[in-house]
Amino acid sequence: MAEEGEGGEYNLVLEDGTVKNSSRDFTGKATATYSNGEIYEGLFANGLREGFGKYSYTSGDVYEGNFKENLKHGIGKMTYHEGIGTYHGYFESGKRHGEGVFIYKNGDVYSGWWKDGKKEGRGTYVLRESGMKLEGQWSNGFVTKGKWVFPNGQYYEGTFDSNQPKGEGVWVFPNGNVCKGEYSQTVIPAEEEGVKDTIKVSWATHSQLHESASAINTVL
Numbered sequence: 601m602a603e604e605g606e607g608g609e610y611n612l613v614l615e616d617g618t619v620k621n622s623s624r625d626f627t628g629k630a631t632a633t634y635s636n637g638e639i640y641e642g643l644f645a646n647g648l649r650e651g652f653g654k655y656s657y658t659s660g661d662v663y664e665g666n667f668k669e670n671l672k673h674g675i676g677k678m679t680y681h682e683g684i685g686t687y688h689g690y691f692e693s694g695k696r697h698g699e700g701v702f703i704y705k706n707g708d709v710y711s712g713w714w715k716d717g718k719k720e721g722r723g724t725y726v727l728r729e730s731g732m733k734l735e736g737q738w739s740n741g742f743v744t745k746g747k748w749v750f751p752n753g754q755y756y757e758g759t760f761d762s763n764q765p766k767g768e769g770v771w772v773f774p775n776g777n778v779c780k781g782e783y784s785q786t787v788i789p790a791e792e793e794g795v796k797d798t799i800k801v802s803w804a805t806h807s808q809l810h811e812s813a814s815a816i817n818t819v820l
């Protein structure tokens with residue numbers, strides 16, 4: 601992809617209409633059309649994309665924002681054509697990095713922090729259809745600790761694995777009732793190749809866990 605470092609000659613049109621076959625040593629504003637059909641319109645410094653610009657990919661994706669040494673860097677907006685959505689926030693070395701908002705095609709929204717292109721740090725994911733939200737700490741694209749909040753105010757707070765509750769946690773209900781317990785996960789392997797495994801979650805209250813432990817101790 602040309603954004604990662606183009607090779608060979610390409611078409612560069614300066615503001616005054618001058619046409620060059622390379623941006624080498626050029627500083628200023630111009631439009632570059634690369635050999636793969638991708639187009640950059642914006643600022644250059646010493647031959648590199650530097651400052652504000654617009655980059656149009658052959659896939660239909662479009663990035664508008666800041667560049668540093670040819671890569672997306674700083675604040676910008678990335679619109680994904682292939683049914684993914686739109687990201688508006690910070691980039692570093694070509695990847696989503698820092699604070700930003702991703703609005704997905706289905707209307708879901710993630711607002712929070714990113715690292716190397718993945719959700720990392722504090723963030724909130726809101727599901728448009730159900731109104732539920734998942735808020736807390738994220739790592740490598742997945743929530744690890746936080747709250748699963750329902751529209752009526754009911755929520756679960758605890759630890760998560762693969763965006764599913766796992767480990768000790770607590771349910772808090774709108775009437776003030778509290779239920780403490782623990783979630784366990786069972787992975788059901790997919791029967792077809794290329795299909796994700798299914799994760800089944802099971803909840804047990806602390807009283808149920810105590811009864812189970814007592815029963816085991818009786819047998820032993």
